[in-house]
Amino acid sequence: MTELKNDLLLRALLRQPTDRTPLWIMRQAGRYLPEYLKVREEAGSFMKLCQTPELACEVTLQPLRRFPLDAAIIFSDILTIPDVMGLGLHFVEGEGPKFEDPIDTEAEIRNLPRPDVNESLRYVMDAIKLTRRELDGSVPLIGFSGSPWTLAAYMIQGGSSKDFASAKAMIHDEPHLMHTLLGKLADTVTDYLNAQIEHGAQAVQIFDSWGGILSPEAFREFSLRYIEQIVSGLRREHEGRQVPVIVFSKGSNTHLEALADTGCNALGLDWTISLQEARRRVGDRVALQGNLDPAVLLCKPEAIRQQASNVLNSYGQGDGHVFNLGHGITPNVDPDHLGVLVKAVWEMSPAFH
Amino acid sequence: MTELKNDLLLRALLRQPTDRTPLWIMRQAGRYLPEYLKVREEAGSFMKLCQTPELACEVTLQPLRRFPLDAAIIFSDILTIPDVMGLGLHFVEGEGPKFEDPIDTEAEIRNLPRPDVNESLRYVMDAIKLTRRELDGSVPLIGFSGSPWTLAAYMIQGGSSKDFASAKAMIHDEPHLMHTLLGKLADTVTDYLNAQIEHGAQAVQIFDSWGGILSPEAFREFSLRYIEQIVSGLRREHEGRQVPVIVFSKGSNTHLEALADTGCNALGLDWTISLQEARRRVGDRVALQGNLDPAVLLCKPEAIRQQASNVLNSYGQGDGHVFNLGHGITPNVDPDHLGVLVKAVWEMSPAFH
Numbered sequence: 001m002t003e004l005k006n007d008l009l010l011r012a013l014l015r016q017p018t019d020r021t022p023l024w025i026m027r028q029a030g031r032y033l034p035e036y037l038k039v040r041e042e043a044g045s046f047m048k049l050c051q052t053p054e055l056a057c058e059v060t061l062q063p064l065r066r067f068p069l070d071a072a073i074i075f076s077d078i079l080t081i082p083d084v085m086g087l088g089l090h091f092v093e094g095e096g097p098k099f100e101d102p103i104d105t106e107a108e109i110r111n112l113p114r115p116d117v118n119e120s121l122r123y124v125m126d127a128i129k130l131t132r133r134e135l136d137g138s139v140p141l142i143g144f145s146g147s148p149w150t151l152a153a154y155m156i157q158g159g160s161s162k163d164f165a166s167a168k169a170m171i172h173d174e175p176h177l178m179h180t181l182l183g184k185l186a187d188t189v190t191d192y193l194n195a196q197i198e199h200g201a202q203a204v205q206i207f208d209s210w211g212g213i214l215s216p217e218a219f220r221e222f223s224l225r226y227i228e229q230i231v232s233g234l235r236r237e238h239e240g241r242q243v244p245v246i247v248f249s250k251g252s253n254t255h256l257e258a259l260a261d262t263g264c265n266a267l268g269l270d271w272t273i274s275l276q277e278a279r280r281r282v283g284d285r286v287a288l289q290g291n292l293d294p295a296v297l298l299c300k301p302e303a304i305r306q307q308a309s310n311v312l313n314s315y316g317q318g319d320g321h322v323f324n325l326g327h328g329i330t331p332n333v334d335p336d337h338l339g340v341l342v343k344a345v346w347e348m349s350p351a352f353h
Numbered sequence: 354m355t356e357l358k359n360d361l362l363l364r365a366l367l368r369q370p371t372d373r374t375p376l377w378i379m380r381q382a383g384r385y386l387p388e389y390l391k392v393r394e395e396a397g398s399f400m401k402l403c404q405t406p407e408l409a410c411e412v413t414l415q416p417l418r419r420f421p422l423d424a425a426i427i428f429s430d431i432l433t434i435p436d437v438m439g440l441g442l443h444f445v446e447g448e449g450p451k452f453e454d455p456i457d458t459e460a461e462i463r464n465l466p467r468p469d470v471n472e473s474l475r476y477v478m479d480a481i482k483l484t485r486r487e488l489d490g491s492v493p494l495i496g497f498s499g500s501p502w503t504l505a506a507y508m509i510q511g512g513s514s515k516d517f518a519s520a521k522a523m524i525h526d527e528p529h530l531m532h533t534l535l536g537k538l539a540d541t542v543t544d545y546l547n548a549q550i551e552h553g554a555q556a557v558q559i560f561d562s563w564g565g566i567l568s569p570e571a572f573r574e575f576s577l578r579y580i581e582q583i584v585s586g587l588r589r590e591h592e593g594r595q596v597p598v599i600v601f602s603k604g605s606n607t608h609l610e611a612l613a614d615t616g617c618n619a620l621g622l623d624w625t626i627s628l629q630e631a632r633r634r635v636g637d638r639v640a641l642q643g644n645l646d647p648a649v650l651l652c653k654p655e656a657i658r659q660q661a662s663n664v665l666n667s668y669g670q671g672d673g674h675v676f677n678l679g680h681g682i683t684p685n686v687d688p689d690h691l692g693v694l695v696k697a698v699w700e701m702s703p704a705f706h
Contacts, residue, residue, distance in 0.1 A: 168649075168651075303522075
């Protein structure tokens with residue numbers, strides 16, 4: 001076990017003192033980087049890139065060679081679990097993820113296997129081990145998974161959707177069946193995140209990307225409770241260190257208090273709420289991660305600096321803030337613009353600590 | 354002037370007593386109705402349908418022939434204003450609205466005309482007059498417009514978008530220019546809604562369809578303040594009756610209090626907040642309209658009835674509630690399912706009054 005030279009991310013997630021605000025960027029290893037596109041092309045397909053540990057490791061490290069970020073996040077996809085459950089994940093250019101065999105019958109749901117994640121998702125574990133070795137303690141490595149509801153939404157819908165209406169209809173038409181599916185997914189997500197932690201993930205994030213499209217009652221019953229179940233089943237210490245858990249439920253600002261009560265260490269926030277208001281509402285129960293609008297990275301450098309300053313000011317004085325975007329960086333961003341943001345946070349954030 | 358036989362909608366919007374909860378459905382004249390598709394095909398294009406008063410009137414009346422709804426809403430599009438400003442609106446199958454000439458330069462914005470809406474949008478006024486005549490006082494007719502921010506987002510982006518990132522970038526890069534554009538749009542929207550009222554619209558709704566994608570500061574400065582400006586410039590009485598104003602800012606639940614303070618009579622709500630919480634937050638300042646998840650209309654009849662009951666229960670006892678969906682009805686809905694919903698609201702709502 002190598003020493004961790006930069007533990008700012010872990011300290012901030014645990015609300016411990018830091019001398020500046022750590023930052024990483026959702027989708028920091030992604031299509032806005034020409035070097036990513038090169039490896040992606042060499043790999044032949046997005047799934048091949050995920051499934052080849054050397055390539056996944058390489059693209060995970062790419063953004064860190066350009067920018068002094070405070071974390072790496074393992075390159076993978078939130079939908080690897082349904083893929084190894086047998087749904088056949090593939091990506092169609094411009095349309096996002098698709099499943100060859102979406103599920104919608106009771107028999108299909110009851111027959112879904114509980115995969116042995118150490119076996120079927122070996123490629124993720126190998127990528128994590130390899131990346132940890134390459135990082136050599138420079139910054140922590142983050143692991144992640146989709147939330148049960150988010151996975152279920154894609155599995156029923158068969159791919160991406162504006163409203164996931166079929167998945168939502170199942171909530172009301174066949175709530176018991178939906179609970180069966182979500183229970184299975186929660187078990188596997190727990191296995192999966194624990195395996196990532198055991199193989200070297202030093203923090204984990206649960207992406208509830210589609211929690212925000214549910215009504216409040218449906219959110220509590222079909223998303224929140226399975227997130228709680230996962231958080232309570234996670235291994236919270238490894239290699240003699242605490243392993244912080246981040247929950248990011250996009251568009252779920254009405255549920256911040258309940259999300260803070262899941263037992264997680266930090267909440268990811270999108271940009272539609274001010275950090276000041278969020279902090280007031282969750283008090284000192286959790287750290288906050290976010291929340292610059294990704295569209296700001298399309299702006300001129302002065303505007304990027306101004307908006308970064310607004311985010312830091314909105315959180316205000318004190319520890320427990322991890323700077324990030326409020327959603328993934330988009331493919332049309334000039335990498336130099338991310339450089340402007342990173343520099344701004346490095347320069348401006350010490351004043352808040 | 355004919356007598357209005359069913360004034361439940363107007364009474365509920367003004368928070369006056371009613372003996373049941375009135376309902377109408379956003380996009381009630383739309384693609385889920387086979388009779389609509391027939392007229393749409395005859396018209397040749399969506400714009401032609403909007404621009405031909407007899408056809409617009411016909412499709413406006415269609416849902417009322419099937420269901421005992423408490424209002425008609427004039428068939429039109431939120432983007433008619435940018436169209437007559439010269440941007441050239443058309444619709445591409447499966448891609449939504451497109452502008453032939455999107456705007457993004459200072460010169461283009463400064464040169465945008467203030468259209469004479471009675472002239473250039475004569476077809477809307479004629480459709481309203483004709484529809485009022487055909488309705489013959491059976492139910493009130495609602496007029497509408499997009500909000501300045503929502504119109505600007507499409508005008509800059511050139512069409513629909515997942516994130517309207519270019520429009521958001523202009524907010525930060527060229528705030529003065531954006532204010533120039535929004536000011537022009539607010540003036541024209543005010544003219545447009547007043548003209549609709551003068552030609553017979555008995556209530557008006559402002560659709561801030563994309564308010565919810567803004568950060569809180571951007572929302573207040575670039576969306577909310579122009580909605581306020583419009584509301585304060587509207588003619589609030591016509592034909593001896595009050596003309597209620599509904600503001601529907603989708604995804605803006607964090608701003609309910611501020612929206613209630615715009616001077617409007619009612620707030621439209623999407624389904625991601627409970628009516629109970631919304632009512633607690635806005636007190637008795639405004640009526641509330643909504644907020645069933647449109648996906649529920651894909652469910653079985655029992656589930657539709659159950660979810661309708663939940664919405665009524667969430668608002669609870671008392672007046673000031675207009676039943677509606679939390680967003681437009683989707684094209685894949687079986688019209689009979691809407692029939693189930695309408696019947697349920699008719700049957701169950703008297704117990705709440």
